[in-house]
Amino acid sequence: MTRDLGRLALGAAIGLPAPLLLALVLLSAPATLLGGLGLVLFAAAVWLVRRLAGLQRDRFEVPRPYRSMPSGVLPRARALLQDPATWRDLAWLLSQFALGVAGVAVGFGLWQAALQCLTAPLLRALLPGRTGFDPAVLEFTHRSAALAWLLVPVGVGLVFLAYRAPGLLLETQTRLARALLGPTAKARLSASVEHLTATRAAAVDASAAELRRIERDLHDGAQVRLVALRMNIGLAEHVIDADPDTAKALMAEAKASAGTALAELRDLVRGIHPPVLADRGLAGAVQALALSSAVPVGLDLRLERRLSAPVESAAYFALAESLANAIRHSGAGTIRIIVIDEVHRLTMTVCDDGRGGADAGKGTGLQGIRRRLSAFDGTLRIASPAGGPTTLTMRLPCAS
Structure with missing residues (x-):
């Protein structure tokens, strides 16, 4: 009263x-x-x-x-x-x-x-x-x-x-x-159009950047290995009768190049869409991320269903980038990942006990996460006071 x-x-x-x-x-x-x-x-x-x-x-x-x-x-x-x-x-x-x-x-x-x-x-x-x-x-x-x-x-x-x-x-x-004092229906529609235009432009830019990355990785990695493989096989073909030992060495080198190229192609494919994500869903993919982390990661996963493939992919890569940023920049001793399926949206939280001071304006990692989420009308909220801890809260619409 x-x-x-x-x-x-x-x-x-x-x-x-x-x-x-x-x-x-x-x-x-x-x-x-x-x-x-x-x-x-x-x-x-x-x-x-x-x-x-x-x-x-x-x-x-x-x-x-x-x-x-x-x-x-x-x-x-x-x-x-x-x-x-x-x-x-x-x-x-x-x-x-x-x-x-x-x-x-x-x-x-x-x-x-x-x-x-x-x-x-x-x-x-x-x-x-x-x-x-x-x-x-x-x-x-x-x-x-x-x-x-x-x-x-x-x-x-x-x-x-x-x-x-x-x-x-x-x-x-x-x-x-x-x-x-609130926006009128016309203003809300105009703001929605502007937001949609900006997020779609960001999604197109992100897709173009991803394609350039894939092209660069193929050109500088697997393609170079395959060219070297072809040259070694060609040289071995020419000397196999006159110098079998050299031919064997060339074939061994070609075999090693083929193995390296295959590993690079697998890494590239995994970067596009990890097989574990397709096989075990978001929960299994996040568990795999935690197991491969150099810093101990605690998990709280409340996922009772499979989400659509685009949403799972966006959520996975947002979490993977958040985890990589925490490991690389925060100096954290422990990291905690919370993923909650709230039916109409997915809420993901990544907390670390590091030094804090994370700022989306100072690096491309957080900006990339925000762009990836914005393509689905998702949001990123950062709480990172100096001295820590840092908490990233990501929300992604995922209506059934």
Whole structure:
């Protein structure tokens, strides 16, 4: 109850600057297109309105709907004028002013009225005569003692209303914030299209980079081995009659080259889609990763079904890259991997007790994980304070 009253008071405080800011915006907006002082006043007013709206969004977990701003003072001011979110913020602030003041008046007024009604007989006894500062309830209690006692059950009802009213008033403020401060359906659609375009472009870039890697590995590895193999076999063919010992040496070298080429091709295929992933699923593949790790890895795998092949592949390589990063950079003594199938999404967590300080902006490993997940509308969250520990939380949609 006290917490709700405090939140009502905070909502009223957020809405109090509304008349001043609204007047400032309306007076300065026409002059903004011409620049000068009007531009400065408009920018300052909109900045303050957005800060207040940001406080309310944080209170009720409402996403921000603002458009990206161009460079330059005048283009930025014109973009603010043309952004529907600017005017929706103003409409919200004016409504919040009315709701906030009304909420505080009702929330605290009900408790005051309930207290006066509950103590009406006592007030009548303590203040039998009229003074200049009588509570409003004494207008009734001075008339008769029976009426004073009848106000007691009324006070009980007011206590119930006073207990419930703040929650209802806060719910009204929440609905108002989500209606006016959240992105519109058009804005959400536009943001979804932009996100889809960006993630698909990242997926195409990642696929192209993967193809280049495969081409490079084939060119520099297996292809070189196979060329050497062909040359050795050709030389052995020419000298086999004249110098059998040399031919045998060349064939032995060719055999070794064939074995090396075969091993490189297997590693390459394993990098494209590990056989253990196809045979045993994600759980078995992650167990294989843990067994081959140079650092002890604890596993908590809650997988009751096979996921689609693309999702399993993305999840496996994200976990493999996360594990490799932890081993290579964190200096960790232990690593823990948690994989939970939540029906509609897969949540993967990789924790290590290393030195911390992991930053996606400082290396390509975490960026690669984020790109791989974004192709499936997945997300990566990094918590890595200096001194550790580091926790990577990856979420991947996997609807049945």
